[in-house]
Amino acid sequence: MGYGWRREMRPRRANDPVHAARRCVRWALPVLPILIFGAFCTLVGVFLAQQPPRLFRYTIDEIIVEERFHEVGRIVLVYVGILVAGQLVTALSRFWMTVAGQRLLHTMRIQLYDHMQSLPLTFFDNHRIGDLMARVTGDVRQVESLILHTGNSLVRQIFGMGFALYYMIRYSPFLTALILVPVPLLAVGVFYFSRRMRVRYRAIREAMGTLGAKLQENLSGIRVIQAFHREPEEHERVVAVSRDVMARSIRATRLAVVVYPVMHFIAASGAVIVLGAGAVLISRDALTIGALTAFSMYVAHFYQPINEFVHTFDTIQRALASGERIFDVLDTESDIRDPEDPVPMPPPRGAVTFDHVTFGYSDLEMVLRDICVEIHPGQRVALVGRSGAGKTSFVNLIPRFYDVVEGSLRVDGMDVRQVRLADLRRSIAMVLQETFLFDGTIRENLRYGNLAADDGMIETAARVANAHDFIEQLPQGYETPVGERGVKLSGGQKQRMSIARAVLANPRILILDEATSSVDSESEQLIHQALQRLMKGRTTIIIAHRLSTVRDADRILVLEEGKITEEGPHAHLLANAGWYADMARRQIAMEIGEDPVD
Numbered sequence: 180m181g182y183g184w185r186r187e188m189r190p191r192r193a194n195d196p197v198h199a200a201r202r203c204v205r206w207a208l209p210v211l212p213i214l215i216f217g218a219f220c221t222l223v224g225v226f227l228a229q230q231p232p233r234l235f236r237y238t239i240d241e242i243i244v245e246e247r248f249h250e251v252g253r254i255v256l257v258y259v260g261i262l263v264a265g266q267l268v269t270a271l272s273r274f275w276m277t278v279a280g281q282r283l284l285h286t287m288r289i290q291l292y293d294h295m296q297s298l299p300l301t302f303f304d305n306h307r308i309g310d311l312m313a314r315v316t317g318d319v320r321q322v323e324s325l326i327l328h329t330g331n332s333l334v335r336q337i338f339g340m341g342f343a344l345y346y347m348i349r350y351s352p353f354l355t356a357l358i359l360v361p362v363p364l365l366a367v368g369v370f371y372f373s374r375r376m377r378v379r380y381r382a383i384r385e386a387m388g389t390l391g392a393k394l395q396e397n398l399s400g401i402r403v404i405q406a407f408h409r410e411p412e413e414h415e416r417v418v419a420v421s422r423d424v425m426a427r428s429i430r431a432t433r434l435a436v437v438v439y440p441v442m443h444f445i446a447a448s449g450a451v452i453v454l455g456a457g458a459v460l461i462s463r464d465a466l467t468i469g470a471l472t473a474f475s476m477y478v479a480h481f482y483q484p485i486n487e488f489v490h491t492f493d494t495i496q497r498a499l500a501s502g503e504r505i506f507d508v509l510d511t512e513s514d515i516r517d518p519e520d521p522v523p524m525p526p527p528r529g530a531v532t533f534d535h536v537t538f539g540y541s542d543l544e545m546v547l548r549d550i551c552v553e554i555h556p557g558q559r560v561a562l563v564g565r566s567g568a569g570k571t572s573f574v575n576l577i578p579r580f581y582d583v584v585e586g587s588l589r590v591d592g593m594d595v596r597q598v599r600l601a602d603l604r605r606s607i608a609m610v611l612q613e614t615f616l617f618d619g620t621i622r623e624n625l626r627y628g629n630l631a632a633d634d635g636m637i638e639t640a641a642r643v644a645n646a647h648d649f650i651e652q653l654p655q656g657y658e659t660p661v662g663e664r665g666v667k668l669s670g671g672q673k674q675r676m677s678i679a680r681a682v683l684a685n686p687r688i689l690i691l692d693e694a695t696s697s698v699d700s701e702s703e704q705l706i707h708q709a710l711q712r713l714m715k716g717r718t719t720i721i722i723a724h725r726l727s728t729v730r731d732a733d734r735i736l737v738l739e740e741g742k743i744t745e746e747g748p749h750a751h752l753l754a755n756a757g758w759y760a761d762m763a764r765r766q767i768a769m770e771i772g773e774d775p776v777d
Contacts, residue, residue, distance in 0.1 A: 202502070202506060204326065206283060206286060206287060206322070206326060207279075207283065207326045207327075207330075209282070209283075209286065210279040210282050210283055213275050213276070213278060213279040213282075214276075214279055214327070214330070216275055217272045217275050217276040217279065217331060218330075218331065218334045220268045220269070220271045220272035220275075221268075221272050221331055221334050221335050221338075222334060222338055223264075223268045224265050224268045224269050224272065224335075225334075225335050225338045225339050225342060226338075226342060227261050227264055227265040227268070228265060228339070228480075229339070229342040229343065229346065229477075229480060230261050231258065231261065231476070232346065232472075232473040232474075232476035232477055232480070233346070233473060234254060234257065234258055234261075235469065235472050235473055235476065236350075236467075236469035236470055236472060236473035237254070237469070238251075238254055238469070239467075239468055239469030239472055240467045240468070240469030240470065241469075242254065244467075244468075244469070272331070276327050276328070276331060279327060280323055280327045280328075283323050283326060283327065284319060284320065284323050287319045287322060287323065287505075288315055288316075288319055290509070291314065291315050291319065291505060291508060291509065292315060294508060294509050294511075295311065295315075295508065297513055297516070298511060298513050298515075299513055299514060299515035299580065299581065299582075300575070300580045300581060301514070301540065301581065302511060302513070304540070307388070307389070307392030307395075307396075308392065308395055308396075309388070309389075309390075309391035309392030309393065309394060309395035309396065310388030310389065310391060310392045311508070312391055312395065313384075313387055313388040313391040313392075314388070314501075314504050314505055314508060317384075317387065317391075317501070318384060318501035318502075318504050318505050319501075319505065320501075321384075321497050321498045321500075321501035321502075322498050322501055322502050322505060324494060324497075324498055325494065325495060325498030325499070325502070328494070329491055329494050329495055329498065332487065332491050332494075333491060335484070336484035336485075336487050336488060336491065337484070339480060339481075339483070339484045340480075340481055340484045340485070342480070343477045343478075343480035343481040343484075344481060346473070346477050347474055347477045347478070347481065350466075350470045350473060350474045350477075351457075351460065351465075351466055351470070351474055353456070353460070354452075354453055354456055354457060354460070354466075354474060357452050357453075357456060358449050358452065358453065358478055358481065361445045361448065361449065362485070364445060365442060365445055365485050365488075368438060368441060368442060371438075372434070372435075372438045372492060375434055376431060376434065376435070376492070376496040376497075379427065379430060379431040379434070380431060380496050380497045380499075380500040381500035381503060381504075382427050383424065383427045383428055383431060383500070384497075384500050384501055384504055385504075386420075386423050386424045386427050387424055388504070389420055389423070390417075390420045390421055390423075390424050393416065393417055393420050394417065397413055397417065442485070445482075449478050449481075449482055450475065450478055450479070453471070453474060453475050453478050454475070457471040457474065457475070458471075514582060515579055515580070515581070515582060515600070516600075517599050517600055518596065518597055518598075518599075521597065521598055521599045521602075522593060522597045522598055523598075523602075524590075524591065524593055524598045524599075524602045524603065524606075525591050525592070525593070527591060527606040527687035527688075528556040528591050528687065529556040529557060529591070529606075529687040529688050529717060529718030530553075530554065530555060530556050530589075530590065530591050530592065530718070531552075531553075531554040531577060531588075531589070531590055531688065531718060531720070532552070532553045532554070532588070532589040532590075532592075533550045533551060533552040533553075533573075533576075533586070533588055534551060534586050534587045534588070534589065535549050535550070535551055535585065535586035535587075536549070536550040536551075536576065536583045536585070536586040536587070536588055537549055537550075537583065537584050537585040537586055538572060538576060538581065538583050538584050539584055540572075540581075545584065545741060546569045546572045546741050547569045547572055547573060547576075547741045547742075548740075548741045548742050549586070549742070550573070550586075550741075550742075550743060551743075552736065552743065554718060554720070554734075555718075556687075556718055557716060557717065557718055558718055558719075558733045558734065559714060559718075559719045559721065559731070559732045559733045559734075560719070560720050560721070560732060560733065560734045560735075560736060561720075561721040561722075561723060561728070561729035561732035561734070561735045561736070562574070562720065562721065562722045562723075562735075562736050562738060563722075563723065563724065563729055563735060563736070563737055563738070563759060563762065564737055564738035564739055564758075565739065568738040568739055568740065568741070569738050569740075569741045570692075570722045570738055571692060571722065573720075573738065574609075574690045574692060574720055574722060576588050576595075577590065577595070577607060577688065577690065577720070578603065578604050578607045578609070578690075579595045579596070579600060579603060579604075582596065590603060590606070590688070605686075606686055606687045606688055607686050607687075607688045607689075607690065608628070608680075608681040608684040608686035608688075608689055608690070609681070609689075609690040609691075609692065610674070610677050610678055610681050610689070610690070610691050610692070610710075610713075611677070611692045611693070612692055612693035614665065614670075614673040614674050614676065614677040615665075616661050616665030616668070616673060616676065617661075618660070618661070618662060618663045619660065619661065620655075620657065620658050620659060620660055620661070621650055621653070621656070621657045621658070621659050621661060621676070622634075622637060622657040622658060624661060624665075624676060624680070625637050625640060625641065625657075625676060625679050625680055625683060626683070627680055628640070628679070628680035628681060628682070628683035628684040629683035629684055629685070632683050634657075636683060637657070637679075637683065638657075639682075640679040640680075640682035640683045641657075641676075641679045643678075643679065643682045643709060643712050643713065644675045644676070644678035644679035644682060644709040644712075644713070645675055645678075645705040645706070645708055645709045646672070646675040646676055646678070646679050646709075649672055649675075671705065671706065674706055675705065675706060675709060678706065678709045678710065678713055679709075681713060682712075682713055686717065687717060687718060688717065688718045688719075688720070689713065689714060689717045689718065689719045689720070690719075690720050690722075691710065691719065691720070691721045691722065691723070692722045693722055693723060693724070707727075707728075725766070726762075726763050726766045726767070729749070730749045731749075732748070732749070733748065734746065734747065734748060735747065735748065735749060735752055735759065737752070737757070737758055737759050739758065744757070744758065745757050745758060745759055
């Protein structure tokens, strides 16, 4: 049964600023009550901040001019009350907006991380881990700033302008009309600035992702760098990437430092206009000194939000650029997913069938071509062949890390695309050449194979894997931290832990990918003994180059250029005098110290 097609992993729709902004706002819905309360507190704070100019006008015109100095104490108390009330509502707004921000950050991080976990390995083959980390941390922080701080700033700025405009009109409609003349210029400047900056900030975020990916790669491979004394070369590479970030940031700042002074100059010109025109109005008794003082203060309150708009739109462009990068990931549909109507898997037996399977990582070149193999429950099958022949691709199709292009792959008679991924992968365990251990204790890493395992089960699995003895000799036994990626353990110790983890998983299908290729001879013997116990009664697929590892397999498959060219037990393939026999002859000659003859 072949589908003859493959879904492409692609974004559901192209991102645009408006679409990104709407989706960012949707994230805010769970914390909407907090946001409304925070906006209300901000509004109250803005209103209170607009009252001091009125007090100044009253003090000058009604108290100083009229010499009613006995009212000064009352005015001072009112002013202090306004300041205290303003600080209280500001503190309330800041606290609850912080609470909303942390909840929002948590939601966005987890949603993005969960989606990444659901994506197939092809996605991670084409994306740098450091860049993905930058999206989960830095880009998410920028979007949080858009939803919370920028939204709060817009409330403060819009209502601040509104209140200021209202009071200015009350004091002098004529002066207000003069003040509004430069506003269209400011609006055009903000529009121009925002369009140009979004493109530049997107480029900066991309460059930051590249820098994060390079740093993550170098820090992970620091032993290789130091072993080959490549610190100077890697220094130059990091400098080049960092210099690109610097250059892009300077280009963005260059535009900003042009726009900001122009905005401030236009705003400052309003104060000059008020001073000159206001003096004329006072000379004609059309305006009082107190009213001019208050009006001047409201001009500052009116233009300050306009100037802040530039910074706010600056922040919005940063956030939208980050939002686009986040949605690039969230909009990526996985081609490896559960079917809409999954078929229940039968009780696991361990049968694996490749039915005319063709597979490639791209449409340009197929790695496996028309593979037909039937592996029976409990059978041990070895895969051999030159590097790049398709052995790892063969086994990666079984847990459905990738999907076949043509044909079908069945486990226990069920096409792997018709069953739930969790059901399929629950019956499979892998012991790989490079064992990955998490930064935790021995016990935590072993329990990864079965989260329900108790201490007795963990110790039993460790004994089966020949790991118990070395674990007991560690300073803290099973509670010993292994370090990042198991750096505190030897290769053989990590490999035995991987076997113990597989024992706890208790799979029906076991995949061994070069499980003994990178350990010393003593460790290899211990690992070989552990693997013999682990393979007993299980369907096992073994990838290996060493003759000692594959000769006892029930069947050996020879892969060459994506095709099975030889198949059979060890003795049968030796008699065929093909590629396998030639490989065996070479290894035997090397073991006894002779030069292999071509």
